[in-house]
Amino acid sequence: MYERFYRLRERPFALTPDPDYLYPSRGHQEALSYLRYGIETHAGFVVITGAIGSGKTTVLQTLFRGLDTRTTVARVMNTLLDPRELLESAMIDIGLDASGKSKPQMLKEFGEFLVRERSAGRSVLLAIDEAQNLTLPSLEEIRMLSNLETEKSKLLQIVLIGQPDLRDKLDRPELEQLRQRITVSYHLEPLDADETAHYVNHRLARAALGPPMVFKQDVTARVHARSGGVPRLINVIADAALVFGYGEEKSEIDGTLVDAVIEDLDSTGVLGPRSNPNRRASVVPADPAAAAALLQPSAVDRMRQEPEAAGTASRVPTPVPASVSAGFPPSSEAATLPAVASSSAIGSGFSRTSLNEERRPDELEQREQQLRQRELDVAAREREILEQRRVLAEQYRLLHGRPLQTGAASVGGAAVWPPPVRSAEASRSIKVDASAFGRVQPRAPRFDTFQRKRASFWRRVRHTLLGTSEPVLEDSL
Numbered sequence: 384m385y386e387r388f389y390r391l392r393e394r395p396f397a398l399t400p401d402p403d404y405l406y407p408s409r410g411h412q413e414a415l416s417y418l419r420y421g422i423e424t425h426a427g428f429v430v431i432t433g434a435i436g437s438g439k440t441t442v443l444q445t446l447f448r449g450l451d452t453r454t455t456v457a458r459v460m461n462t463l464l465d466p467r468e469l470l471e472s473a474m475i476d477i478g479l480d481a482s483g484k485s486k487p488q489m490l491k492e493f494g495e496f497l498v499r500e501r502s503a504g505r506s507v508l509l510a511i512d513e514a515q516n517l518t519l520p521s522l523e524e525i526r527m528l529s530n531l532e533t534e535k536s537k538l539l540q541i542v543l544i545g546q547p548d549l550r551d552k553l554d555r556p557e558l559e560q561l562r563q564r565i566t567v568s569y570h571l572e573p574l575d576a577d578e579t580a581h582y583v584n585h586r587l588a589r590a591a592l593g594p595p596m597v598f599k600q601d602v603t604a605r606v607h608a609r610s611g612g613v614p615r616l617i618n619v620i621a622d623a624a625l626v627f628g629y630g631e632e633k634s635e636i637d638g639t640l641v642d643a644v645i646e647d648l649d650s651t652g653v654l655g656p657r658s659n660p661n662r663r664a665s666v667v668p669a670d671p672a673a674a675a676a677l678l679q680p681s682a683v684d685r686m687r688q689e690p691e692a693a694g695t696a697s698r699v700p701t702p703v704p705a706s707v708s709a710g711f712p713p714s715s716e717a718a719t720l721p722a723v724a725s726s727s728a729i730g731s732g733f734s735r736t737s738l739n740e741e742r743r744p745d746e747l748e749q750r751e752q753q754l755r756q757r758e759l760d761v762a763a764r765e766r767e768i769l770e771q772r773r774v775l776a777e778q779y780r781l782l783h784g785r786p787l788q789t790g791a792a793s794v795g796g797a798a799v800w801p802p803p804v805r806s807a808e809a810s811r812s813i814k815v816d817a818s819a820f821g822r823v824q825p826r827a828p829r830f831d832t833f834q835r836k837r838a839s840f841w842r843r844v845r846h847t848l849l850g851t852s853e854p855v856l857e858d859s860l
Contacts, residue, residue, distance in 0.1 A: 385629035395590035396622035398615060400441040402448050404589055406582040406614075410572050411442055417569045418446045422454065422508060422540060426566040427529055429542045432549050433571030436615025439544050440512060442571070447510075455500055455507045462516040466524035469517075473509055494531050497538040507539050514545035519557055526561040573612030579603050582614065583621055601638045609645050609654065616654060623648060 386393060395404070405411060414431055421429035433439045447456060457477045464472060470489055471481040479496060481489050500507050509528070511517070517525075531538045543549065547570070553562050574582055580603035588595040598606075598621070606624075610616035623644045624636050633640065648654045 385625050388629050388632075389596055389625060389634075390592045391587075391590045392592055393590055394622065395586040396618040396625070398618055400438075400444050402441060402445040404586050405438070405441050405445050406578075406585045408574055408578045408582065410574075411438060414439075414442050414569050414571050415445060417567050418442070418542065419449075421542070421567040422446075422450075422506075424566075425506065425536050425540060427537055427541065428561070428565040429540070429567040430549070430553070430565050431542070431544050431569050431571065432547050434573055434613055435546060436613045437571050437573060438614045439571060441614075443510060443512065443542075443544055450508075453505050455505055457507065457509045459509070459511045460513065462511060462513045462521070464521065465518070466520050469521050469524055470528075477507070493528075494538075497531055501533070501538055508542065509539055510542045510544065512544045514543040515547075515549040515552065516545075517552075519552075519555070522552065522558055522561060526558075526564065529564060574607070574614065574617075575612060576604060576607045579607035579610070579612055579617060582617060586618075586621075596635070598636055599638075602636055602641050605638055605641045605645065611657065619653065620644060620648065623653075 385391070397404075414433075418429060418431065420426075431439060431442070450456065455477060457473045459469065459472050459476065461472070462469075467486055470486070470493070474481040474489060474493055477496065479492060481492075484492070497507055509525075511525070525541060525543075528539055529537065529541060550570075552558065553565070580598070580600060583598050583603050583606065584595070587597065602624075606617055606620050610620060620641070624641050627640055627644050627647075628634075628636050631640070645654075
């Protein structure tokens with residue numbers, strides 16, 4: 384979009400982890416050095432942590448680019464896997480077939496592969512990105528894989544890349560054996576203000592076709608203040624600043640433009656809340672039972688979902704357990720409800736009650752409107768039923784009050800005319816009961832009434848002498 388306007392080969396602030404744009408800050412150089420040291424010394428476990436968007440994956444990509452052919456790399460990027468799926472993913476990445484095999488068979492084949500690689504003078508590196516999402520069983524499975532070793536060295540080197548809460552998982556008592564095998568560990572800190580300025584201008588210089596454009600100190604200071612030194616957020620702000628500058632045809636990015644960019648990104652929610660580089664809450668709990676507990680409603684949620692009792696009792700907040708208020712350790716039942724949730728329930732009890740009281744008139748009015756609409760629908764339905772009953776009654780009266788038809792035959796209740804002609808024997812064999820029609824016997828119609836009369840003698844003479852035409856039917860009547 385703006386590459387031609389600013390004379391750039393490509394977008395310098397893309398979010399992809401491109402090693403060509405890695406700025407060699409002090410933190411990134413140290414992280415890369417620790418990774419190389421762990422691989423060269425055949426250390427068991429290497430752990431690299433850092434804030435979200437701090438450039439961990441870019442450092443890992445740079446490491447892979449610098450490896451020679453004597454290192455075979457197996458990468459696992461999706462860590463939402465159980466122990467068996469984690470092993471399958473590693474085998475698939477290095478080219479082994481894991482389909483239709485039991486776990487012991489997969490472990491045997493994986494161990495044989497490691498031995499073959501070591502015999503050929505190659506080492507195997509298992510790199511797991513987003514390792515903070517691994518569950519405790521998966522981490523224990525990784526530790527068991529590290530047991531594949533010879534008398535003098537490890538057959539498998541393992542690198543764990545994750546966010547800061549990965550360290551909290553590794554500090555759990557259940558992972559004591561895994562923690563003791565970690566020989567190299569480093570935490571990647573965010574950039575400071577000077578490093579942010581050098582980072583932005585370094586990427587602009589890498590993408591420039593000619594003399595590179597430069598962000599001044601006041602511009603990079605504003606970018607650092609909002610991003611907190613996190614490279615990913617720096618990229619988002621700097622890229623948006625170039626887009627805004629291109630739209631306004633500004634060849635230089637100034638502080639006023641960056642302020643407008645940051646305000647727009649904050650209003651649209653692109654930047655999100657202020658980042659916490661030392662976030663400790665894990666996205667996926669290490670314990671499967673804890674992960675399942677997240678799906679269950681908490682005690683506070685259940686307390687809010689319970690219907691309010693009638694009277695003033697509904698306005699009394701849930702009290703804090705006596706053991707908590709007295710300073711004693713909570714019991715097992717009280718442990719399910721944290722003290723913070725109890726105190727928040729007490730502090731917000733009356734506010735929730737007042738909020739419900741404000742909402743109650745609106746809810747009552749809405750229910751009354753619904754009831755009135757239902758009454759109108761019921762009344763309309765009753766009118767339709769009454770009209771149907773009236774029509775049915777009228778049809779019944781017309782059907783049963785009609786006089787009996789005797790002069791015509793009927794087929795299926797409908798009269799047929801003319802009636803079928805009967806033979807002479809059938810006519811003589813029919814006996815009619817006169818009592819069914821009264822005292823007078825009905826007479827059959829006569830068809831000889833309209834027969835043509837024979838002309839008289841004098842009329843025939845007149846017709847012969849005078850040549851008059853044959854008289855018509857009216858004259859002959």
